[in-house]
Amino acid sequence: MSVAEMTRLAVPPSLVWPFAGDASGGVPAGANVELRELERHGSKLRFKRGETLFNEGDPAEHAYRLVSGAVRLCKHMADGRRQIAEFILPGDFFSFGETVEHDFTAEAMSDVVLVCYPQRAMERLADERPGLRNFSRSLLRRRIDDAENHLVMLGRQTAKEKVASFLVLLAQRSHTHENSRLALPMSRQDIADFVGLTMETVSRVLSAMKREKLIELPGLHELVIRDLESLHALADGEE
Amino acid sequence: MSVAEMTRLAVPPSLVWPFAGDASGGVPAGANVELRELERHGSKLRFKRGETLFNEGDPAEHAYRLVSGAVRLCKHMADGRRQIAEFILPGDFFSFGETVEHDFTAEAMSDVVLVCYPQRAMERLADERPGLRNFSRSLLRRRIDDAENHLVMLGRQTAKEKVASFLVLLAQRSHTHENSRLALPMSRQDIADFVGLTMETVSRVLSAMKREKLIELPGLHELVIRDLESLHALADGEE
DNA sequence: CGCCGTGTTGACCAGTTTCAAGATTGGTGG
DNA sequence: CCACCAATCTTGAAACTGGTCAACACGGCG
Numbered sequence: 001m002s003v004a005e006m007t008r009l010a011v012p013p014s015l016v017w018p019f020a021g022d023a024s025g026g027v028p029a030g031a032n033v034e035l036r037e038l039e040r041h042g043s044k045l046r047f048k049r050g051e052t053l054f055n056e057g058d059p060a061e062h063a064y065r066l067v068s069g070a071v072r073l074c075k076h077m078a079d080g081r082r083q084i085a086e087f088i089l090p091g092d093f094f095s096f097g098e099t100v101e102h103d104f105t106a107e108a109m110s111d112v113v114l115v116c117y118p119q120r121a122m123e124r125l126a127d128e129r130p131g132l133r134n135f136s137r138s139l140l141r142r143r144i145d146d147a148e149n150h151l152v153m154l155g156r157q158t159a160k161e162k163v164a165s166f167l168v169l170l171a172q173r174s175h176t177h178e179n180s181r182l183a184l185p186m187s188r189q190d191i192a193d194f195v196g197l198t199m200e201t202v203s204r205v206l207s208a209m210k211r212e213k214l215i216e217l218p219g220l221h222e223l224v225i226r227d228l229e230s231l232h233a234l235a236d237g238e239e
Numbered sequence: 240m241s242v243a244e245m246t247r248l249a250v251p252p253s254l255v256w257p258f259a260g261d262a263s264g265g266v267p268a269g270a271n272v273e274l275r276e277l278e279r280h281g282s283k284l285r286f287k288r289g290e291t292l293f294n295e296g297d298p299a300e301h302a303y304r305l306v307s308g309a310v311r312l313c314k315h316m317a318d319g320r321r322q323i324a325e326f327i328l329p330g331d332f333f334s335f336g337e338t339v340e341h342d343f344t345a346e347a348m349s350d351v352v353l354v355c356y357p358q359r360a361m362e363r364l365a366d367e368r369p370g371l372r373n374f375s376r377s378l379l380r381r382r383i384d385d386a387e388n389h390l391v392m393l394g395r396q397t398a399k400e401k402v403a404s405f406l407v408l409l410a411q412r413s414h415t416h417e418n419s420r421l422a423l424p425m426s427r428q429d430i431a432d433f434v435g436l437t438m439e440t441v442s443r444v445l446s447a448m449k450r451e452k453l454i455e456l457p458g459l460h461e462l463v464i465r466d467l468e469s470l471h472a473l474a475d476g477e478e
Numbered sequence: 479c480g481c482c483g484t485g486t487t488g489a490c491c492a493g494t495t496t497c498a499a500g501a502t503t504g505g506t507g508g
Numbered sequence: 509c510c511a512c513c514a515a516t517c518t519t520g521a522a523a524c525t526g527g528t529c530a531a532c533a534c535g536g537c538g
Contacts, residue, residue, distance in 0.1 A: 075390075075391050077391065077475070078477065079477075085390055097380055103384055103387065104387065127369065140336075140380065141336055145342055147383060148342065148386060150390055151390065152314050154390060154394040155393040155435030156316060156320045156432075156435065159493075159494070187516075187517090193394075196394030198496080200497095200517090200518080201495075203519080204494095204518080220502080220504085220516075236316070237316050237317055237318050427486095428484090436526075437526075438485080439526090440525095442485060442486055443486080445486095446486070458535085
């Protein structure tokens with residue numbers, strides 16, 4: 001099975017639209033109508049694994065919703081060091097509210113289908129539609145929330161805790177329960193650049209978790225969580 | 240001179256309102272009018288050094304603007320580890336758009352004066368005032384931007400780079416030039432919890448920078464930047 | 479003038495990275 | 509369908525960065 005196929009299977013079609021499970025956050029009732037209207041302005045787009053959707057600094061003419069595949073949003077330092085700010089999974093919106101230029105680079109981690117919306121049209125629409133405004137604001141709030149939890153992870157957690165946090169996040173976002181197989185569309189290097197470690201350390205920690213029966217790795221890009229409770233405990237620093 | 244006096248002096252009164260220099264970000268023309276209207280809903284508040292303004296999880300009934308002093312916004316882990324997400328200086332707004340509960344703890348690093356605005360009133364006002372909406376949105380965008388740069392620092396920079404980044408940020412926010420004295424209202428531990436290091440490492444790096452004539456520390460809570468260019472270079476990882 | 483909280487410095491240590499072999503895996507072509 | 513190849517991942521050993529622990533210094537305040 002290819003990575004593209006795998007990630008497409010990760011989220012059943014019914015969840016892709018209008019909301020990906022809890023991704024709606026604080027979206028108020030009624031927003032749905034306006035989102036459908038928004039949809040009229042969207043056009044479909046495809047990228048192949050490894051392609052760059054846009055670079056940090058490019059003019060931000062569009063916002064996006066991922067339909068299938070997986071995308072990473074990252075920042076690059078001059079010498080090549082990389083920090084991934086966010087993994088985008090099917091159903092996720094990104095780049096909303098970036099009106100001037102994109103403040104990160106978006107790269108396809110697998111073959112990708114997405115819908116893009118012109119920022120201008122959306123702003124106009126938002127001026128008359130409180131529902132759309134609220135939706136847009138909830139996306140921004142959610143992003144802040146995620147980023148601030150990410151700060152704690154990067155700044156104050158140990159290697160083991162970081163990897164556990166990552167796995168817990170992934171499980172939450174995949175609305176997956178224990179013992180079911182879930183997609184791991186990102187490489188070890190991607191995980192490392194998300195949690196602020198080296199590839200090697202990530203690999204070692206995953207191996208240790210495998211030995212301790214917390215997880216299984218049936219394939220490089222598949223994961224089974226065997227003991228979510230322990231992972232949560234680890235992520236919260238309860239040793 | 241007390242810490243309270245020092246930080247009060249850090250920003251001249253003229254800059255405190257309506258905007259603290261570049262803190263306005265992308266605020267459109269016209270917002271000012273609506274902000275003055277917003278001001279009618281504000282009431283003054285005081286806290287003493289060390290006091291907690293509110294805790295993570297408290298109901299978020301108010302948003303704030305700092306008038307004088309300095310505040311830290313932080314998250315705490317169960318075992319006491321702490322990550323500071325943001326330092327609040329005079330003129331800064333915080334907690335905007337947190338409608339349900341605060342997602343961080345706010346603590347006064349010095350005696351503090353601030354203005355608070357009821358979130359409800361603001362939301363009502365924002366419904367009819369595009370200017371206020373845009374202002375509010377620009378605050379959220381700015382927060383995301385700051386947080387994402389913070390991610391790179393925490394995840395991918397070395398100790399020296401982290402401290403340099405912190406100093407550059409501080410210099411920017413204090414709209415200060417080389418060789419002028421600027422306030423350092425936070426303790427070494429606060430700096431450490433912002434950049435993801437220990438107090439000791441921060442102290443060592445600062446000492447090294449002093450030796451290399453990049454900075455001077457006339458007092459524990461005062462800083463003179465002697466070579467901003469080199470600090471920038473360090474912060475950007477150019478060794 | 480002396481005390482207490484905070485900051486600095488040193489010696490040692492632990493966790494993470496680095497460097498370098500190998501081992502898997504998944505994709506390709508025979 | 510199998511075998512091979514390249515890319516990715518895993519593992520080990522050594523080096524290093526930053527952390528820990530502990531003593532000492534400083535300075536702000538009574």
